[in-house]
Amino acid sequence: MDIKRGIWLFLAFLFSVKLLITGTFVFSADRDGKSMEMKKLFPLKIGSYQSDGKDEFYDRQTAFRYMDGAAELYRSYGFKLLMVRRYAKADHPPIIVETFDMGSSEDAFGVFSYETGDEEVGIGQGSDFGGGLLRFWKGKFFINVYVEQEAPSTKGDILDLGRTVADSIKQEGKKPKLINLLPNENLIERNIRYFHHHQSLNYHYFVSHQNILRLGERTHALLSTYASQTEGKIFLLLIQYPSKTLAAGGFQSFIKAYMPESSTSKTIKTENGRWTTAQFHQKHVIVIFDAPSKEKGEVLTQTTIKNLREGK
Amino acid sequence: MNKKNRMITRRDFIRGTVYTTLATSLGLGFSNEKDIRAEEKVKVVLVRDEKVLDEQGRIHPEILQKMLDQGVSSLMEEENPLQAWKKLVRPTDIVGIKSNAWNPLPTPKELEAAIEKRVLEGGVSKKNISVDDRGVLDNKVFLSSTALINARPLRIHHWSGIGGCIKNYIMFTSTPWLYHPDACASLASIWSKPMVKGKTRLNILSVIRTQFYGRGAHSFDRRFISDYKGLLIGKDPVALDAIGARLLQLQRVAHFGEDRPLDTTPHHIFVADEKYKLGVSDLRRIELVKLGWMEGALI
Numbered sequence: 001m002d003i004k005r006g007i008w009l010f011l012a013f014l015f016s017v018k019l020l021i022t023g024t025f026v027f028s029a030d031r032d033g034k035s036m037e038m039k040k041l042f043p044l045k046i047g048s049y050q051s052d053g054k055d056e057f058y059d060r061q062t063a064f065r066y067m068d069g070a071a072e073l074y075r076s077y078g079f080k081l082l083m084v085r086r087y088a089k090a091d092h093p094p095i096i097v098e099t100f101d102m103g104s105s106e107d108a109f110g111v112f113s114y115e116t117g118d119e120e121v122g123i124g125q126g127s128d129f130g131g132g133l134l135r136f137w138k139g140k141f142f143i144n145v146y147v148e149q150e151a152p153s154t155k156g157d158i159l160d161l162g163r164t165v166a167d168s169i170k171q172e173g174k175k176p177k178l179i180n181l182l183p184n185e186n187l188i189e190r191n192i193r194y195f196h197h198h199q200s201l202n203y204h205y206f207v208s209h210q211n212i213l214r215l216g217e218r219t220h221a222l223l224s225t226y227a228s229q230t231e232g233k234i235f236l237l238l239i240q241y242p243s244k245t246l247a248a249g250g251f252q253s254f255i256k257a258y259m260p261e262s263s264t265s266k267t268i269k270t271e272n273g274r275w276t277t278a279q280f281h282q283k284h285v286i287v288i289f290d291a292p293s294k295e296k297g298e299v300l301t302q303t304t305i306k307n308l309r310e311g312k
Numbered sequence: 313m314n315k316k317n318r319m320i321t322r323r324d325f326i327r328g329t330v331y332t333t334l335a336t337s338l339g340l341g342f343s344n345e346k347d348i349r350a351e352e353k354v355k356v357v358l359v360r361d362e363k364v365l366d367e368q369g370r371i372h373p374e375i376l377q378k379m380l381d382q383g384v385s386s387l388m389e390e391e392n393p394l395q396a397w398k399k400l401v402r403p404t405d406i407v408g409i410k411s412n413a414w415n416p417l418p419t420p421k422e423l424e425a426a427i428e429k430r431v432l433e434g435g436v437s438k439k440n441i442s443v444d445d446r447g448v449l450d451n452k453v454f455l456s457s458t459a460l461i462n463a464r465p466l467r468i469h470h471w472s473g474i475g476g477c478i479k480n481y482i483m484f485t486s487t488p489w490l491y492h493p494d495a496c497a498s499l500a501s502i503w504s505k506p507m508v509k510g511k512t513r514l515n516i517l518s519v520i521r522t523q524f525y526g527r528g529a530h531s532f533d534r535r536f537i538s539d540y541k542g543l544l545i546g547k548d549p550v551a552l553d554a555i556g557a558r559l560l561q562l563q564r565v566a567h568f569g570e571d572r573p574l575d576t577t578p579h580h581i582f583v584a585d586e587k588y589k590l591g592v593s594d595l596r597r598i599e600l601v602k603l604g605w606m607e608g609a610l611i
Contacts, residue, residue: 069471
């Protein structure tokens, strides 16, 4: 073996070992670039808090090391890179800022929409604060700001810091276009969920442990809730597939598994006395769950289809 | 469609035709009780003591030891705890105590110590006992173990519904992410790996503190931690997890006034029963023995 070949083999060996240890290609040029972009996104000093200078970065492969199986939520969207920065202040618990580059504003909104049970505090393009945790989205970024140990001053500090971080992101982003198709009457806007995978659907509304609607990373789905005192809660599921053929496949699969006894109208009264109706139109599938009447389900479906036709 | 590949939809729960662990995560009720013969039931012991946590939230080691002894004695049907432990481990055993190191809610150190104490008193030498979680694949005791004791806290888990006994063995594989698809449905398959298979003598779900709901990047929020002050003890990891899933559901109902869905249904418990035959997930086939303080026990 000549010396040159030996050196190459040795370098290849070192790279393989590194790969085995880290389980991923460490710091590709692309990731380096994104890391630098995120580092510069926010100031190192915010009020009397100062970054500890130990930013950590995790990508789709390494995020498990930081957050265990919880990483799957972010991976179910277009998550690219996570930066974890700790802001320290004397005699105060450090404030942790987790910034997720979600790849698109739609997916930043999506991961934010996953849980919105607390207070909207007017930070970023949508926010939720409770239990010492601030969650918000702006542009393609989704951000958590929190402390590990709460103190009396915590809430004010978290909100101030969060506001500065949000203001540092200059570019706003758009919510998924599908939202424009939803009927407006009695819609609970804060309960609109946007996702791609069936596990997310099941989190908000269990349909089946199997993927009977054939959801996946290329499908865009919204689950919206309609509520009124007279009609109770009604759920509208709107899915956009990549093609008409795939939409038809998802629709047929759902009908076969969920409502096999339905007639051509694809409407049934389920065992809880409520109505489920399903339709597909072009690349879209619309399912109404728990409508109080057959007519109500059809009204919601037809309004959505009308919005689709009008190209809203 | 055969039983293994049976498709379950929301309508099955509404109809009440499914009453397994999956139902416990959804709060949609159980079917009418059918006759279940007593000999088919598996035993799970719940021990609680209201004084196991002091006013600062610290665990009282002596009380925890007593709870463990009560639970193991009841499970093994021995009055003397030492005799009960001697039924579980032999002096010649090499014992791995599989713990859980997840920082926000780890296996309590006091519980690890209480288990180790009794294993030592059972005649196992100190060098043949180890407590570990993330290092088990490199741990000489675990690598040559003849017996395992599985001890972890009960909590919800983002991708598997709950983190219980079955999931605690994920560290026995070097590729945990391969078990994440379909809400970690295949977790029970890890229990048939040579390093694990047939070795587990005892499972303990620490319900001293439970996490019944999650939020945020790490799916952790202190508001959703309950001081339940108990231990669930049994030989069947599936039965323990089924009871655990039910408890977490009831805690959510108690806290929120209604059930809130888990991030995902813990159907890996159901699959562990139906497909991998690791244990019993049907709550009707589990005999829950309750010992000690039972105020607010919920189950």
